[in-house]
Amino acid sequence: MNYLHQFVFGIYPYIALAIFLLGSLIRYDREQYSWKSESSQLLYRGSLRLGNNLFHIGIIGLFLGHAAGLLTPVIVWDTLGVSHGAKQIVAMTAGGLMGSLCLIGIVILLVRRFSNDRLRAVTTIKDKVVLLWILATLLLGLSSIFVSAHHLDGHDMVQLMTWAQHILTFRGDAASFIVDVPFIFKLHLFMGMSVFVIFPFTRLVHVWSGFNTVRYLSRAYQLVRAR
Ligand code: HEM
Numbered sequence: 104m105n106y107l108h109q110f111v112f113g114i115y116p117y118i119a120l121a122i123f124l125l126g127s128l129i130r131y132d133r134e135q136y137s138w139k140s141e142s143s144q145l146l147y148r149g150s151l152r153l154g155n156n157l158f159h160i161g162i163i164g165l166f167l168g169h170a171a172g173l174l175t176p177v178i179v180w181d182t183l184g185v186s187h188g189a190k191q192i193v194a195m196t197a198g199g200l201m202g203s204l205c206l207i208g209i210v211i212l213l214v215r216r217f218s219n220d221r222l223r224a225v226t227t228i229k230d231k232v233v234l235l236w237i238l239a240t241l242l243l244g245l246s247s248i249f250v251s252a253h254h255l256d257g258h259d260m261v262q263l264m265t266w267a268q269h270i271l272t273f274r275g276d277a278a279s280f281i282v283d284v285p286f287i288f289k290l291h292l293f294m295g296m297s298v299f300v301i302f303p304f305t306r307l308v309h310v311w312s313g314f315n316t317v318r319y320l321s322r323a324y325q326l327v328r329a330r
Contacts, residue, residue, distance in 0.1 A: 108282060112289070122299065123299035141230075141306045143225070146225065157211065158209050158212055161201045161208055162201075164204070165198065165244075175264075189257075191255060195248050206241055206245065209238055229304065232301065236297070243287060243294060247288055247291055250285050263281060
């Protein structure tokens with residue numbers, strides 16, 4: 104294992120997580136007025152409903168799928184009698200489906216954003232970086248399905264799960280588990296971790312608020328006018 108590998112997969116995850124958590128906290132504390140999704144609906148409605156919904160269904164599905172798939176301990180699957188190969192097939196199918204929805208959505212959003220004068224005028228470099236970074240991460244993830252299809256025994260997937268779980272439980276040997284996984288997975292991991300790095304500096308902060316809307320299910324009605 105060389106130093107670069109140890110840095111990117113053993114140390115960088117913590118740098119990314121620290122920037123993500125501390126950066127979000129500081130931005131929330133200091134820049135409340137910039138904490139928003141920067142909706143473009145008022146400027147141009149065209150293709151927004153389709154593109155935005157497909158993109159969000161896909162990306163939220165991918166986020167929850169990655170969290171459950173990577174972080175559920177292997178022993179849970181073994182106890183339930185789910186073979187590693189079967190779990191890999193489920194991961195490839197669910198990831199492929201959600202990834203395809205997300206890809207169609209993000210392409211619609213990109214075309215919409217760059218083909219409309221008013222939207223182009225308000226689009227910042229950061230907006231472009233966010234969309235293109237997510238697109239690149241997504242394309243790498245979808246391409247990795249074809250690589251996975253060549254070895255369906257679930258071995259690489261278990262190595263990736265072990266890496267993620269060792270990172271989360273602060274064990275120093277995490278990077279050693281993914282030394283031999285194909286390069287495309289490593290690139291996908293790096294791009295995915297970097298989304299957390301750019302997160303606090305962009306409109307992505309709205310994701311915190313998005314997940315927080317679950318609280319609306321249990322909160323009291325907001326009385327705007329007595330009658
Ligand atoms: C958690 C629930 C979420 C909610 C409620 C939510 C809501 C929104 C809203 C209202 C917009 C503005 C759409 C418009 O232009 O009117 C938006 C845009 C956007 N969201 Fe989310 N979002 C969520 C999760 C996510 C996640 C997980 C990601 C990716 C990590 C994401 C990435 C984006 C991006 C990149 C845009 C800009 C799209 C564009 O260029 O038009 N969102 N979101």
